[in-house]
Amino acid sequence: xxxxxxxxxxxxxxxxxxxxxxxxxxxxxxxxxxxxxxxxxxxxxxxxxxxxxxxxxxxxxxxxxxxxxxxxxxxxxxxxxxxxxxxxxxxxxxxxxxxxxxxxxxxxxxxxxxxxxxxxxxxxxxxxxxxxxxxxxxxxxxxxxxxxxxxxxxxxxxxxxxxxxxxxxxxxxxxxxxxxxxxxxxxxxxxxxxxxxxxxxxxxxxxxxxxxxxxxxxxxxxxxxxxxxxxxxxxxxxxxxxxxxxxxxxxxxxxxxxxxxxxxxxxxxxxxxxxxxxxxxxxxxxxxxxxxxxxxxxxxxxxxxxxxxxxxxxxxxxxxxxxxxxxxxxxxxxxxxxxxxxxxxxxxxxxxxxxxxxxxxxxxxxxxxxxxxxxxxxxxxxxxxxxxxxxxxxxxxxxxxxxxxxxxxxxxxxxxxxxxxxxxxxxxxxxxxxxxxxxxxxxxxxxxxxxxxxxxxxxxxxxxxxxxxxxxxxxxxx
Amino acid sequence: xxxxxxxxxxxxxxxxxxxxxxxxxxxxxxxxxxxxxxxxxxxxxxxxxxxxxxxxxxxxxxxxxxxxxxxxxxxxxxxxxxxxxxxxxxxxxxxxxxxxxxxxxxxxxxxxxxxxxxxxxxxxxxxxxxxxxxxxxxxxxxxxxxxxxxxxxxxxxxxxxxxxxxxxxxxxxxxxxxxxxxxxxxxxxxxxxxxxxxxxxxxxxxxxxxxxxxxxxxxxxxxxxxxxxxxxxxxxxxxxxxxxxxxxxxxxxxxxxxxxxxxxxxxxxxxxxxxxxxxxxxxxxxxxxxxxxxxxxxxxxxxxxxxxxxxxxxxxxxxxxxxxxxxxxxxxxxxxxxxxxxxxxxxxxxxxxxxxxxxxxxxxxxxxxxxxxxxxxxxxxxxxxxxxxxxxxxxxxxxxxxxxxxxxxxxxxxxxxxxxxxxxxxxxxxxxxxxxxxxxxxxxxxxxxxxxxxxxxxxxxxxxxxxxxxxxxxxxxx
Numbered sequence: 001x002x003x004x005x006x007x008x009x010x011x012x013x014x015x016x017x018x019x020x021x022x023x024x025x026x027x028x029x030x031x032x033x034x035x036x037x038x039x040x041x042x043x044x045x046x047x048x049x050x051x052x053x054x055x056x057x058x059x060x061x062x063x064x065x066x067x068x069x070x071x072x073x074x075x076x077x078x079x080x081x082x083x084x085x086x087x088x089x090x091x092x093x094x095x096x097x098x099x100x101x102x103x104x105x106x107x108x109x110x111x112x113x114x115x116x117x118x119x120x121x122x123x124x125x126x127x128x129x130x131x132x133x134x135x136x137x138x139x140x141x142x143x144x145x146x147x148x149x150x151x152x153x154x155x156x157x158x159x160x161x162x163x164x165x166x167x168x169x170x171x172x173x174x175x176x177x178x179x180x181x182x183x184x185x186x187x188x189x190x191x192x193x194x195x196x197x198x199x200x201x202x203x204x205x206x207x208x209x210x211x212x213x214x215x216x217x218x219x220x221x222x223x224x225x226x227x228x229x230x231x232x233x234x235x236x237x238x239x240x241x242x243x244x245x246x247x248x249x250x251x252x253x254x255x256x257x258x259x260x261x262x263x264x265x266x267x268x269x270x271x272x273x274x275x276x277x278x279x280x281x282x283x284x285x286x287x288x289x290x291x292x293x294x295x296x297x298x299x300x301x302x303x304x305x306x307x308x309x310x311x312x313x314x315x316x317x318x319x320x321x322x323x324x325x326x327x328x329x330x331x332x333x334x335x336x337x338x339x340x341x342x343x344x345x346x347x348x349x350x351x352x353x354x355x356x357x358x359x360x361x362x363x364x365x366x367x368x369x370x371x372x373x374x375x376x377x378x379x380x381x382x383x384x385x386x387x388x389x390x391x392x393x394x395x396x397x398x399x400x401x402x403x404x405x406x407x408x409x410x411x412x413x414x415x416x417x418x419x420x421x422x423x424x425x426x427x428x429x430x431x432x433x434x435x436x437x438x439x440x441x442x443x444x445x446x447x448x449x450x451x452x453x454x455x456x457x458x459x460x461x462x463x464x465x466x467x468x469x470x471x472x473x474x475x476x477x478x
Numbered sequence: 479x480x481x482x483x484x485x486x487x488x489x490x491x492x493x494x495x496x497x498x499x500x501x502x503x504x505x506x507x508x509x510x511x512x513x514x515x516x517x518x519x520x521x522x523x524x525x526x527x528x529x530x531x532x533x534x535x536x537x538x539x540x541x542x543x544x545x546x547x548x549x550x551x552x553x554x555x556x557x558x559x560x561x562x563x564x565x566x567x568x569x570x571x572x573x574x575x576x577x578x579x580x581x582x583x584x585x586x587x588x589x590x591x592x593x594x595x596x597x598x599x600x601x602x603x604x605x606x607x608x609x610x611x612x613x614x615x616x617x618x619x620x621x622x623x624x625x626x627x628x629x630x631x632x633x634x635x636x637x638x639x640x641x642x643x644x645x646x647x648x649x650x651x652x653x654x655x656x657x658x659x660x661x662x663x664x665x666x667x668x669x670x671x672x673x674x675x676x677x678x679x680x681x682x683x684x685x686x687x688x689x690x691x692x693x694x695x696x697x698x699x700x701x702x703x704x705x706x707x708x709x710x711x712x713x714x715x716x717x718x719x720x721x722x723x724x725x726x727x728x729x730x731x732x733x734x735x736x737x738x739x740x741x742x743x744x745x746x747x748x749x750x751x752x753x754x755x756x757x758x759x760x761x762x763x764x765x766x767x768x769x770x771x772x773x774x775x776x777x778x779x780x781x782x783x784x785x786x787x788x789x790x791x792x793x794x795x796x797x798x799x800x801x802x803x804x805x806x807x808x809x810x811x812x813x814x815x816x817x818x819x820x821x822x823x824x825x826x827x828x829x830x831x832x833x834x835x836x837x838x839x840x841x842x843x844x845x846x847x848x849x850x851x852x853x854x855x856x857x858x859x860x861x862x863x864x865x866x867x868x869x870x871x872x873x874x875x876x877x878x879x880x881x882x883x884x885x886x887x888x889x890x891x892x893x894x895x896x897x898x899x900x901x902x903x904x905x906x907x908x909x910x911x912x913x914x915x916x917x918x919x920x921x922x923x924x925x926x927x928x929x930x931x932x933x934x935x936x937x938x939x940x941x942x943x944x945x946x947x948x949x950x951x952x953x954x955x956x
Binding site for chain 2: 068
């Protein structure tokens with residue numbers, strides 16, 4: 001069997017490209033017999049774990065502690081905040097009993113954990129000393145999505161949702177926490193080399209039970225917007241619903257202020273969709289399940305070359321580098337080049353007779369930059385330098401991708417555009433509705449941070465001729 | 479508020495001791511409003527994560543790859559192996575729909591993952607090259623236990639069940655895999671300093687759908703046996719039920735042979751129950767959420783001592799040691815000593831004026847051995863040496879614990895014993911029933927490995943006067 005590239009242009013047929021990559025690169029298997037739930041294969045799961053580890057470390061470093069709240073939530077607790085119940089009840093999976101017994105109370109499979117978490121917090125938080133409380137958990141969440149499902153992007157069992165929750169004594173502290181949450185996510189997505197807009201969601205579209213939220217939004221090759229993560233100011237709504245109070249230093253008893261923020265496996269979907277190309281997947285070195293693949297260029301009897309390759313492998317492993325030596329005799333080096341490029345391995349080492357004789361290795365980059373041959377003793381540092389160059393090239397490519405799929409419209413004229421639209425706006429619901437009607441896309445929010453520079457909105461008027469003072473981001477989302 | 483030790487003898491009142499430790503040491507909160515499901519607090523979860531990491535590393539090192547199979551299992555797949563359905567159906571939580579929609583097919587919350595995993599494997603395994611397949615996953619499993627629940631020991635949502643599954647071309651390979659599984663678990667439990675018997679479960683009591691299984695069994699301070707982990711030879715039962723076949727090198731198509739093995743959060747319950755004492759919890763250094771607590775002996779104005787303590791802290795942190803500096807001015811050093819001993823921190827550093835002036839730190843051990851004062855430059859190596867001594871002392875204590883709660887009965891006379899009973903046996907069901915009746919405890923299996931030396935069973939006869947050729951382990955279990 002000859003291996004070839006995926007060979008599909010992701011901008012022309014994203015759905016086909018994406019499914020081929022998920023399958024051929026062994027990310028997930030979508031043949032699981034429950035719709036919207038998928039099996040994670042080891043290679044894909046490794047990438048997800050590496051991504052999760054970055055975020056968990058960023059959360060730990062900023063004082064968030066990992067906790068765990070159970071999967072099943074009693075209906076009596078779930079329904080305590082009314083907006084929340086309204087927002088989630090229809091899409092929650094419900095347990096009513098076992099094969100032989102019916103329960104007195106229905107149990108919800110967590111669609112998100114605010115309700116049970118805050119129920120417990122009301123017992124934990126007593127005084128000012130208990131604040132701020134900063135926690136996170138890594139859990140699977142379940143949503144019976146009625147929109148079309150897409151592997152990793154919109155699923156019914158979300159894998160490894162990392163949700164942080166905090167409680168504070170004052171609104172100011174909660175707002176500082178929102179800023180910290182945004183900073184954490186910026187660093188997180190920057191390390192994944194993903195470009196994003198940050199938008200503040202309009203009041204009529206905020207998270208159930210929240211005061212306001214910020215969303216990180218990127219764009220996929222089919223032009224659809226993808227919400228990567230959300231940072232939410234819950235204010236005191238849940239504190240009141242769940243009676244989370246503390247005694248302040250002056251002896252008065254007050255409700256806490258809360259925030260929460262979460263990201264999911266979607267991030268891996270974005271990494272694959274944004275960094276991949278016609279050849280297949282392309283993992284940034286930091287989250288690549290295999291960072292280096294070694295391909296010996298040797299005939300079957302040239303065991304000295306394979307031995308040398310083994311030695312190179314141990315050198316890299318001893319430095320904590322994730323390396324794989326492909327010595328399968330049934331495939332040619334050419335086959336292997338294509339195969340591992342498709343799998344998204346960022347660097348390949350070619351090792352043949354010449355490398356053996358000169359004590360070198362030849363580094364080939366997944367992004368196609370010229371190969372270099374380096375001395376074994378410099379290999380680790382050269383690899384690290386190469387990765388840093390790959391990071392820069394991936395970052396530039398990703399920004400280019402985003403530019404290509406984003407359009408700043410200066411006039412209120414209908415336009416056909418496969419991507420995100422940026423339009424001058426005054427923040428009002430009326431103007432948002434006009435924009436939505438005009439462009440056939442939803443207003444995702446007010447842009448508070450853009451990866452591409454935008455002219456001051458004040459030089460524009462809105463559709464109704466009012467003064468614009470901000471930009472709306474419009475898009476169709478997953 | 480004065481802190482004091484837990485102050486309960488775990489051998490006299492284990493239940494009270496255990497609940498106090500779980501609560502005061504901040505392991506879990508059992509006030510979650512669904513019976514048998516508990517909230518993991520950060521300190522307890524950290525210990526669990528450290529324990530899980532050891533096992534995951536042992537599995538990875540032996541070639542097991544992490545995968546993930548969804549939580550919800552369609553009834554049609556779940557019911558495909560009849561013994562299995564019979565074994566698990568009554569205790570499985572079932573989803574029948576959402577708040578607004580009823581599904582066509584009932585979905586089971588995984589009580590364990592054989593069925594869906596093997597359903598997928600039948601698609602993945604084609605040829606000899608695909609074997610052996612060695613996978614593991616870390617998931618929560620759900621069992622509607624009808625026995626009394628106990629936090630960590632018998633729960634309805636099992637936290638972080640680590641289950642490995644393998645498929646092989648021959649029975650011999652499967653048996654070698656069973657040996658590898660046992661070896662992995664031995665190393666795992668040895669590193670946790672837990673003593674255990676390995677028993678082969680009698681045929682009438684094996685895991686649903688299995689050929690035979692080995693269980694690792696320890697004893698808790700109340701004398702109850704605790705199954706720590708199970709290593710199961712599934713033979714070809716599931717392969718036939720799920721049609722998992724491969725084409726062998728000679729072109730013939732054969733069913734695979736399978737094994738699986740898993741451990742759960744119970745292991746942490748055992749660590750707490752077996753290593754803890756009247757003072758509270760006692761974590762072995764390798765899995766202690768905090769390995770060293772630094773207590774400055776300073777009056778409020780002696781900030782130079784606290785600064786020195788900060789310096790000591792950074793030295794330890796830079797070596798990857800998990801350290802906490804307790805500079806809370808509201809508590810005395812004495813209070814802190816008790817508090818952190820109760821939390822199970824294995825080593826404490828006392829740092830006062832004398833330590834500051836001599837550039838030293840005083841190491842106090844949780845097990846009460848004499849304190850030593852060491853130079854700062856030797857601190858890290860001295861701490862590591864101290865931990866190794868603590869490991870030895872914990873191991874000896876744990877073995878003593880097990881001896882105390884195990885009784886070898888040489889005669890078939892009823893005896894009242896709060897613990898495990900070892901009795902000569904010939905392996906027959908009849909003799910097992912006599913033993914069970916006689917001692918009022920269940921036969922857990924045939925002892926294949928014992929942490930305490932036993933005389934050859936051949937010198938005994940069974941209750942019916944037959945020749946004994948093995949020992950039965952009897953006990954009441956969680």
